[in-house]
Amino acid sequence: MSDNGLSARDLSVYYGNKQAVKDISLDFAAREVTALIGPSGCGKSTFLRSLNRMNDLIGGARITGEIWIEGQNINDPSVDVVLLRQKIGMVWQRPNPFHKSIYENIAFGPRYHGIKNKKELDGIVESSLRKAALWEETKDRLHQSALALSGGQQQRLCIARSLAVKPSIILMDEPASALDPVSTAKIEELIAELKRDYCIIIVTHNMHQAARISDKTAFFYMGELVECDDTQKMFTNPSKKQTDDYISGRFG
Amino acid sequence: MSAKLANRIATVVIIAMALFIVAILVGLLGYILIRGLGHVSFDFLTSVPQTIRAGGGIGPQLFNSLFLLVLTLLITVPLGVGAGIYMSEYAKANRFTDFIRLVVEVLSSFPSIVVGLFGLLVLVQFFGLGYSLFAGALALTVFNLPLMVRITEQAIRSVPKEQKEASLALGLSRWKTITSIMLPIAMPNILTGTILASGRVFGEAAALLFTAGMSSPRLDFTNWNPFSPNSPLNPFRPAETLAVHIWKINSEGLAPDAAEIAAGASAVLVIVVLLFNFTARFIGGYIHRKFTASK
Amino acid sequence: MKERVTLEHPKVNLEHPKVKPSKQHLTEEWVGKLYTWFCIIFLIITIFSMVYFVASRGSATFIKNGINVWEFITGTTWQPDAKPPILGALPFIFGSFSTSIMAALIAAPLGFCAAIFMTEIMPKYGRRYLQPVIELLAGIPSVVYGFVGLSVIVPFLRDTFPGQGLGLAAGALVLSIMILPTITTIATDALSALPGGLKEGAYALGATRWQTIYRIVLPTTFPALMTGVVLGISRAFGEALAVQMVIGNAPFLPRSLFDSTSTLTSVITLSMGNTVAGSAHNNALWSLALILMLMTFVFVFIVRWLERRTKV
Numbered sequence A: 001m002s003d004n005g006l007s008a009r010d011l012s013v014y015y016g017n018k019q020a021v022k023d024i025s026l027d028f029a030a031r032e033v034t035a036l037i038g039p040s041g042c043g044k045s046t047f048l049r050s051l052n053r054m055n056d057l058i059g060g061a062r063i064t065g066e067i068w069i070e071g072q073n074i075n076d077p078s079v080d081v082v083l084l085r086q087k088i089g090m091v092w093q094r095p096n097p098f099h100k101s102i103y104e105n106i107a108f109g110p111r112y113h114g115i116k117n118k119k120e121l122d123g124i125v126e127s128s129l130r131k132a133a134l135w136e137e138t139k140d141r142l143h144q145s146a147l148a149l150s151g152g153q154q155q156r157l158c159i160a161r162s163l164a165v166k167p168s169i170i171l172m173d174e175p176a177s178a179l180d181p182v183s184t185a186k187i188e189e190l191i192a193e194l195k196r197d198y199c200i201i202i203v204t205h206n207m208h209q210a211a212r213i214s215d216k217t218a219f220f221y222m223g224e225l226v227e228c229d230d231t232q233k234m235f236t237n238p239s240k241k242q243t244d245d246y247i248s249g250r251f252g
Numbered sequence B: 001m002s003a004k005l006a007n008r009i010a011t012v013v014i015i016a017m018a019l020f021i022v023a024i025l026v027g028l029l030g031y032i033l034i035r036g037l038g039h040v041s042f043d044f045l046t047s048v049p050q051t052i053r054a055g056g057g058i059g060p061q062l063f064n065s066l067f068l069l070v071l072t073l074l075i076t077v078p079l080g081v082g083a084g085i086y087m088s089e090y091a092k093a094n095r096f097t098d099f100i101r102l103v104v105e106v107l108s109s110f111p112s113i114v115v116g117l118f119g120l121l122v123l124v125q126f127f128g129l130g131y132s133l134f135a136g137a138l139a140l141t142v143f144n145l146p147l148m149v150r151i152t153e154q155a156i157r158s159v160p161k162e163q164k165e166a167s168l169a170l171g172l173s174r175w176k177t178i179t180s181i182m183l184p185i186a187m188p189n190i191l192t193g194t195i196l197a198s199g200r201v202f203g204e205a206a207a208l209l210f211t212a213g214m215s216s217p218r219l220d221f222t223n224w225n226p227f228s229p230n231s232p233l234n235p236f237r238p239a240e241t242l243a244v245h246i247w248k249i250n251s252e253g254l255a256p257d258a259a260e261i262a263a264g265a266s267a268v269l270v271i272v273v274l275l276f277n278f279t280a281r282f283i284g285g286y287i288h289r290k291f292t293a294s295k
Numbered sequence C: 001m002k003e004r005v006t007l008e009h010p011k012v013n014l015e016h017p018k019v020k021p022s023k024q025h026l027t028e029e030w031v032g033k034l035y036t037w038f039c040i041i042f043l044i045i046t047i048f049s050m051v052y053f054v055a056s057r058g059s060a061t062f063i064k065n066g067i068n069v070w071e072f073i074t075g076t077t078w079q080p081d082a083k084p085p086i087l088g089a090l091p092f093i094f095g096s097f098s099t100s101i102m103a104a105l106i107a108a109p110l111g112f113c114a115a116i117f118m119t120e121i122m123p124k125y126g127r128r129y130l131q132p133v134i135e136l137l138a139g140i141p142s143v144v145y146g147f148v149g150l151s152v153i154v155p156f157l158r159d160t161f162p163g164q165g166l167g168l169a170a171g172a173l174v175l176s177i178m179i180l181p182t183i184t185t186i187a188t189d190a191l192s193a194l195p196g197g198l199k200e201g202a203y204a205l206g207a208t209r210w211q212t213i214y215r216i217v218l219p220t221t222f223p224a225l226m227t228g229v230v231l232g233i234s235r236a237f238g239e240a241l242a243v244q245m246v247i248g249n250a251p252f253l254p255r256s257l258f259d260s261t262s263t264l265t266s267v268i269t270l271s272m273g274n275t276v277a278g279s280a281h282n283n284a285l286w287s288l289a290l291i292l293m294l295m296t297f298v299f300v301f302i303v304r305w306l307e308r309r310t311k312v
Helices: A043-052 A081-087 A102-112 A116-132 A152-164 A181-196 A205-215 A231-235 A239-245 B003-037 B042-046 B059-090 B096-109 B112-126 B132-158 B161-169 B174-203 B244-250 B258-294 C021-065 C068-073 C092-123 C125-140 C142-161 C168-192 C196-204 C207-240 C242-244 C266-275 C282-310
Strands: A005-017 A016-027 A033-037 A061-069 A090-092 A169-173 A199-201 A216-221 A224-230
Touching: A005 A043, A016 A043, A016 A224, A033 A043, A033 A205, A043 A061, A043 A169, A043 A181, A043 A199, A061 B132, A081 A090, A090 A152, A090 B161, A102 A116, A102 A152, A116 A152, A116 A224, A152 A169, A152 A181, A152 B161, A181 A199, A181 A205, A205 A231, A216 A231, A216 A239, A216 B003, A224 A231, A224 A239, A224 C168, A231 A239, B003 B258, B003 C092, B003 C125, B003 C142, B003 C207, B042 B059, B059 B096, B059 B174, B059 B244, B059 B258, B059 C021, B096 B132, B096 C021, B096 C282, B112 B132, B112 C021, B112 C207, B112 C266, B112 C282, B132 B174, B132 C021, B174 B244, B174 B258, B174 C021, B174 C125, B174 C142, B244 B258, B244 C142, B244 C242, B258 C125, B258 C142, C021 C068, C021 C282, C068 C092, C092 C125, C092 C168, C092 C207, C092 C266, C092 C282, C125 C168, C142 C168, C168 C242, C196 C207, C207 C282, C242 C266, C266 C282
Parallel strands: A033 A199, A033 A216, A090 A169, A169 A199
Antiparallel strands: A005 A016, A005 A061, A216 A224
């Protein structure tokens, strides 16, 4: 339980009577990229969404277990979910910028959290865009609609948007799977840069991607955590046969 | 009869019926416009009605219809949008929500004359508002509210889930997410729906007979003080609307040109309603193109 | 690559999620809840007060004036100003039901044809031309329908058939055009929602288009089509002004389609303004309104029952 990292203990997610995620315990360290892999429907996205309490939005979903961030268990009804979510950023599979200008997309969050000074906001917009490797491409059109950007640019905008509220953890749910190979490469480059400052947890169905960009990998199957280890070791010499089968493509 | 022959006959009959319906509309509109437009002039649109003599106009009634529409929208839109937001964002899947849906369904099926009677009993008599624009606006609100709720709820539900989640993931409150992210995206649909609903409100008469009344006091259009009894802006005065006027003329018309006035007033009424419909369609199409093009 | 840029947000302090939360978003959530709750409560209060007031005024006839409910519903003489008042509402009940049902009998075949035209025969032209026509018909206000009915349909009936032209026939004809859009729209939705595989299966077996429509499409969508018809009848039942203008307004049971008669809505429209609140006449009109309101509930429940059957 390092600070700026995240730990899950016996985390389970139930949709009605069906248990989609079964007693997962995992540690995610700061300044590290952890990839969650597994076949479709294995619960990795559900697990990811529980970490910032996004599953609360689904009626009938019940999450048990503990999620520890900075010494607090945030899976507790008394925790203020709104404040919590500021500490954890999220990026989705399909880019979902707001129907606003590029500037507004990024400034929206910080402004809500209390930063009203225009110069400060300008600074945050610039630094977030720089961090997302998007500044050069957008600095001359900050007030144009975000929807005019290409898919890959929109996704980097979404990353910049999540960075602007200064999270310590970033969750990514298949962030490049809807993008072309060139954009995908740029996103992967970006992740490698970002991990110097953030704890990144990324769900991916692309094992080569997991091997390329992550430090640790966790293999999920049917809602359970089968194995979690250093990426190098996972892909060359996994401990469980199931993991080996999946990685070498014998199923999944 | 062979199957092929039956198929051919059926096709002919169906196409004939479809054409018949088009003919009905064309005939209907044609009749109203031809019979009525000839009588419509600037004088007609602005002068007061005459009870016994010829040459009356529909000026006050036209103004009343428009003003009443504005008043009604001022009340209905906030209420309808609020209820629509509740139904799409706050309502859980339980018996209470089912009950609300039943309430909305029943309310939308109520005959408008009954709504008018309710307005008479509660607003005009019980609350002592008398025959007034205000009573009429409240009655029309009851009449219009179910539609507004449905429009808003549908519009908000059609906002992509990811927009809402992106906002919440940044640490924004639910209410702020609704107002700053979801409502702006839903707004074009809400706007289109409201314009269509306005057409319905503008043409409604049964609910107004006993609430806004069947008469209009002498209006002094130079007096814009809403508290003065002769001011057109006073919401507590009786206000016969265009639709009510058409009905009144047809049942008690004593002026020799009553039929012409009714025709002219009907033409104006239909044109305004058509304008609302076309505007709604036009805006809807424009917004749709804008959205799908920018992606 | 790029210099590392550190982000400083001096105003935001979120070291511990459990620390006293900022007031802003909590008040916002309360504002939202209160506002939306208020709107819903307004809806609920409205319906309850409508039911209460109409019911209490409507039942005054039976409770205060001592009229027998059965005689009220089945009596055929309506003399509310007589002393004692004779209140037989059957002419109006009959008038309302017969005009509505006849209107549906006329509009349903037309509406179904239009729906089939738009979904099966010529979908492209149908959507582009017939659909707007239906929407326009739906948008025309009821007083205008009444006016056209009075100026065109009534003289035509007067010239072609015995009588003054006013009466059930005129009422049914006017109402049929008014409810046509309702029936057509719902039928079109029902037909479009049919899974394509159903029809393709029939075609593959060599059925003609009409056979497929007649034997498969229509029976399968029957409950949904009936929903449209019932909603149309409900609308016709509640229509006031257009009917009042062409029905003749004689408080008697009609002896033919061309006899002047009345409906529940027409007599209320005509007489409410001339009665004194609290008088027997006034209470009797409220009782008619009560019947209208009860029928509304009946129609809603029939539609709900049909919708449950559709889902099967």
